[in-house]
Amino acid sequence: MTDPVLDVRNVDFTYRPGEAVLRRVSFSVGEREIVGLIGPNGSGKSTLLRVLDGLLKPAAGAVLLRGRPVSRIGREELARTVAAVPQEQPVPFPYRVREIVMMGRFPHLKRFHFEGPDDIEIVREAMEMTGVGGLADRKMGELSGGERQRVWIARALAQEPEVMLLDECTVFLDIRHQLLFFDLLHRLHRTRGIAVLFVTHDVNLAARYAGRLVLLDRGEVRAAGPVWDVLTERNIRGVYGTEVLVDRHPSTGTPRVTTLAAL
Amino acid sequence: MTAYRVLGISLLLALVFLAVVIVSLLSGAVSIPFADALRGIFLGWMPGESPLTAAQRDIVFSIRLPRALFAGIVGASLAVAGAVFQALLRNPLADPYVLGVSGGSAVGAMLGIVAGAASLSVGVPLFAFAGGVLTILPLVGIARKGSDLRSETLLLSGVIVNAFLSAVILFLLSVASRAELRNAMFWLMGDLSAAGLREAAAGGLVFAAGFVVLYADARPLNLVAMGEETARQLGVELEGLKLRMLLAASLVTAAAVSVSGIIGFVGLMVPHMMRLVFGADHRLHLPACALFGASFLAAADTLARTAVAPSELPVGVVTALCGAPYFIYLLRRRDL
Numbered sequence: 001m002t003d004p005v006l007d008v009r010n011v012d013f014t015y016r017p018g019e020a021v022l023r024r025v026s027f028s029v030g031e032r033e034i035v036g037l038i039g040p041n042g043s044g045k046s047t048l049l050r051v052l053d054g055l056l057k058p059a060a061g062a063v064l065l066r067g068r069p070v071s072r073i074g075r076e077e078l079a080r081t082v083a084a085v086p087q088e089q090p091v092p093f094p095y096r097v098r099e100i101v102m103m104g105r106f107p108h109l110k111r112f113h114f115e116g117p118d119d120i121e122i123v124r125e126a127m128e129m130t131g132v133g134g135l136a137d138r139k140m141g142e143l144s145g146g147e148r149q150r151v152w153i154a155r156a157l158a159q160e161p162e163v164m165l166l167d168e169c170t171v172f173l174d175i176r177h178q179l180l181f182f183d184l185l186h187r188l189h190r191t192r193g194i195a196v197l198f199v200t201h202d203v204n205l206a207a208r209y210a211g212r213l214v215l216l217d218r219g220e221v222r223a224a225g226p227v228w229d230v231l232t233e234r235n236i237r238g239v240y241g242t243e244v245l246v247d248r249h250p251s252t253g254t255p256r257v258t259t260l261a262a263l
Numbered sequence: 264m265t266a267y268r269v270l271g272i273s274l275l276l277a278l279v280f281l282a283v284v285i286v287s288l289l290s291g292a293v294s295i296p297f298a299d300a301l302r303g304i305f306l307g308w309m310p311g312e313s314p315l316t317a318a319q320r321d322i323v324f325s326i327r328l329p330r331a332l333f334a335g336i337v338g339a340s341l342a343v344a345g346a347v348f349q350a351l352l353r354n355p356l357a358d359p360y361v362l363g364v365s366g367g368s369a370v371g372a373m374l375g376i377v378a379g380a381a382s383l384s385v386g387v388p389l390f391a392f393a394g395g396v397l398t399i400l401p402l403v404g405i406a407r408k409g410s411d412l413r414s415e416t417l418l419l420s421g422v423i424v425n426a427f428l429s430a431v432i433l434f435l436l437s438v439a440s441r442a443e444l445r446n447a448m449f450w451l452m453g454d455l456s457a458a459g460l461r462e463a464a465a466g467g468l469v470f471a472a473g474f475v476v477l478y479a480d481a482r483p484l485n486l487v488a489m490g491e492e493t494a495r496q497l498g499v500e501l502e503g504l505k506l507r508m509l510l511a512a513s514l515v516t517a518a519a520v521s522v523s524g525i526i527g528f529v530g531l532m533v534p535h536m537m538r539l540v541f542g543a544d545h546r547l548h549l550p551a552c553a554l555f556g557a558s559f560l561a562a563a564d565t566l567a568r569t570a571v572a573p574s575e576l577p578v579g580v581v582t583a584l585c586g587a588p589y590f591i592y593l594l595r596r597r598d599l
Contacts, residue, residue, distance in 0.1 A: 053496060079498030086493065092353045093488055093543040099264075103486055107498030111479070114266050114546070159497070 003067045004028035005163050005195045006052065010061035013044075013051055013219075021047050022219045024061070029163065034189055034196045036210030036227075038203055040240050043216040045199045049167050052197070053082050065163075079107035083156035085166045088148070091140040097151050098136040101127055104158025126157035130184060146177035153184065157192075164188075166198040170205065178202075182209045207231055207255040215239060231255040237263065264544045272547060276554035280335060283558045287331040287565040288323050292573040295319050325460075333458035333522070334564040334578070335557035336466040338529055340473070340519035342556025343549055344512040345530030346537075347477055350488040350545065351508055352414040359516040359530040362421040362509070366428030367398025368520040372450050373435040376443050387450070388462070388521040395517030398424060399510065453526030453579025455564050462522045473515035474553065480504055481545040488543070526579045528586030529560055535593060 006029040013022040021044050029035045039045050050056040052063055054070045063070040065081060073081075083104070091100070104126070105119045115123075127133040130150040135143060143151065149169060156164055166185075170178040182205060188194055200206050206213055206227075213230040215223040217239040223230045236244045241263045249256040289300050295315065303315040303323060315323065344359035352361070359365070371394020375387040402420070436447055449456075477484075483504060486494040495501055516530075537551040560578070563585065567578040 055492060055495060075495055075500050076498040079496065084496045089490060089493065091489065092355060093350070094538060095485075095489075095543050099485075099542070099544060100489075102264075103489070103497055106482070106486060109482070111482070114264060155497075 003064075004030045005033075005066060006197065007064040007067075008048075008052070008061075009064065011048075011051060011058045011063060012060040013047060013056060013058050020219055022051065022058070025216075025219070025221055026061075027214045027221060027224045029195050029197050032189065032193045032195060034185070034198070034209060034211045036206035036213045037197060037199045037216060038201070038206050038213060038230075039216030039222075042218075043239075044219040045216055046167060048216065049084070049165050049197075049199060053084050053165055054078055076107045079159055079161075081161055082163045082165060083159040083161035085152045085156045085164060085169050087168045088145070088172050089152070094139045094141070096136070097127070097132055097138050097140065097143070097154075098123065100140060100151055101132075101154045101158050104155040107159060122160065123154075123158050126154040129157065129188065130154040145172045146174075146180070149173060149177070149181060150184070153181075153188075157188065161194060163195045163197065166196065168199050168201060170200065170202070178205060185209065203231060203236070203257045207257065208249070208252055227255055231257060264546050269547045269550060272541060273550045273554060276551060276558070280554055280558040280561065283561045283565070284328075284331045284335070287334075287561055288327050290565055290569050291322065291327060292569075293319070293322055295323070329460040329463045330455060330458045330564065330568075331561050333463040333466060334455050334561040336463060336470050337455070337519040337523045337526065338533075338556040338558070338560025339553040340466070340470045340515045340556075341526065341530035341560070342533035342537075342552040343470075343474060343477065344516045344519075346534040346545070346548055346552045347484070347508055347512040348530075349534055350484050351505060351512075352418060353488060353490065354414065354418065355535070356531070357418070359512065360425070360525065362402055362417065362513065363398045363424030363428060364395045364513050364516045365520055365525045366425045366432070368392065368395035368517055369451060369525060370394045370428050370431050370435070371397075372521070372524070373432055373439075373447055376446050376450070377435055377439050388457075391450075392517055392521035395520060396514070398428070399513045399517070402509065402513070403506065449577050450524040452577035453524040453582070454575075454577040455523055455567075456575060457522060466518055466522060469518035470515055473511045473518075474549070476511040477508060477515075478549055480508055481549050484508070484545045485543070488545075524577070524579065526560070526582055528582045528590070529556055529563075532586050532590055532593075533559055535590075539593070 008025055008027050011022055011025040012020060014020050025048060037045055037048065047056065051058050052070070054073065057071055065073065070078065101123045102115060102119065105115055105123065108119070109115065124133070127136055130153050132147060132150050132154055135147060140148060140151065170181050173181060185196060186209065189196055210227060212225060213227050214221060215230050215235060222239050223235050231246055233244055233246050236242060236257065243260040243263060245258040245260060246255050289295065289297060299315060300323065303320065341359050345357070348357040348359060348361055349355055368391040372387050372391035375390030436444065439447055483494065483499045486497050486499050491501060533556040534552050537548055537555055541547050541551050563581045564578045567576040567581045570576055
């Protein structure tokens with residue numbers, strides 16, 4: 001058993017003294033693992049992601065990236081290991097898709113370096129893999145939501161990371177694009193061996209695509225482990241205040257959550 | 264983006280600037296035959312070779328050349344500062360004056376004019392520069408306070424600072440004498456007639472230093488333009504970078520404004536034109552803005568000198584008259 005890629009140990013975080021947003025949060029993301037982070041609004045999911053990629057500093061505890069505390073790793077080095085995919089982001093200037101994806105190469109280049117043939121090849125591959133190769137010369141403003149989402153993934157891929165953090169990336173996508181998105185994620189995970197931590201509101205998508213789940217409730221980990229252990233009717237009732245039915249999905253074999261009534 | 268593309272396009276735009284300067288040397292109230300003038304420009308520095316009279320040579324080299332160069336430096340300063348502010352604040356409507364540097368410089372200049380500094384040759388620009396720099400200082404205070412320098416906060420504080428300073432300017436104008444008033448109006452509209460070799464050299468020095476600082480961060484600036492969180496996630500150490508760039512861009516603006524007065528539209532429009540033509544990558548965008556801004560303002564100033572010759576328009580009138588309609592056209596044609 002090697003070190004986990006990402007190891008979260010007893011993390012506390014607070015924006016204001018006395019109002020803890022995260023309390024003693026612990027879990028880990030192993031080598032080549034896909035972990036889903038779920039929890040109701042305000043449970044601290046997005047804050048946790050920001051702590052994980054070093055944008056916010058924990059008040060106590062530590063986030064270890066292959067055994068090293070994230071807070072002691074410089075931004076550039078961190079960006080070579082951890083890539084974040086945003087949910088939807090305005091692009092205020094007319095950058096082209098190729099330029100956006102090339103921004104993923106930033107942490108690999110020295111200050112005055114222009115991109116070399118290697119970088120161009122890596123960017124081409126990333127665009128190919130995410131299916132935006134044909135859009136390389138288009139401006140971001142001209143793309144659909146699904147296309148833009150794939151550009152953000154391509155940019156993350158161009159960073160050549162070991163871990164990808166995804167923050168509710170599918171909320172603005174229709175059901176087809178949601179599935180395409182997660183299929184792509186799975187493919188990347190298989191072919192590149194990238195560990196993935198994704199945040200989502202959709203417990204069914206989480207159940208289907210994650211290997212393990214972490215259920216967050218008011219800043220604390222309520223349950224963590226295999227999907228069947230986390231997605232129980234009891235857990236969901238306790239955390240979401242909602243009566244649900246959990247059964248086996250007839251075709252995927254993963255848990256299926258059907259909402260019944262809000263309590 | 265490759266270094267060759269940046270160099271190639273920069274060279275091209277430098278040639279455009281050279282052409283504008285030559286045309287500017289040939290135009291003016293005193294007409295000089297075209298062929299003579301051309302030979303004079305290229306051979307004039309050799310003793311005995313010039314076909315121009317001593318008076319003509321004086322006009323071309325001691326009056327028109329420093330003024331064209333100075334116009335170029337002011338244009339470059341405003342365009343580069345505008346581009347940097349637009350990217351840092353992620354706001355396509357930002358310009359070099361957005362944080363109040365112009366207002367501060369104007370108050371300084373008005374004080375100088377009212378205090379009679381106009382009789383000293385460097386008086387008014389010195390006052391204006393001091394005023395501009397003093398406006399930047401509270402900005403540094405705001406910037407230092409939180410680790411995160413929110414662009415909305417900056418924009419709003421700029422609006423407020425400018426509003427306050429406008430009131431001070433109006434007050435100073437209301438107590439000014441008639442002669443002072445005319446001086447003040449020309450300064451406020453932007454006017455390059457005070458430009459000499461010394462101003463061109465000083466402005467050039469400040470611009471060069473500022474440009475080096477800004478261009479060193481051209482690549483991370485691309486990411487900052489996408490959003491600060493994104494920039495950090497992609498590996499930019501934001502601390503220091505924003506403050507460094509805000510200060511450099513503000514100083515470059517203050518230096519330009521201190522002599523030229525408040526020339527509008529160059530710093531807003533040139534970055535948009537350059538982005539439309541060459542894209543938004545700042546490694547090319549900044550030099551393109553510098554060179555085209557220089558050409559644009561030198562051309563506008565030539566027009567200002569000659570349109571109603573032998574009298575002169577303030578160059579700010581020309582830039583606003585050309586700039587505003589063009590900008591509306593841009594807005595209608597496509598999104599920025």
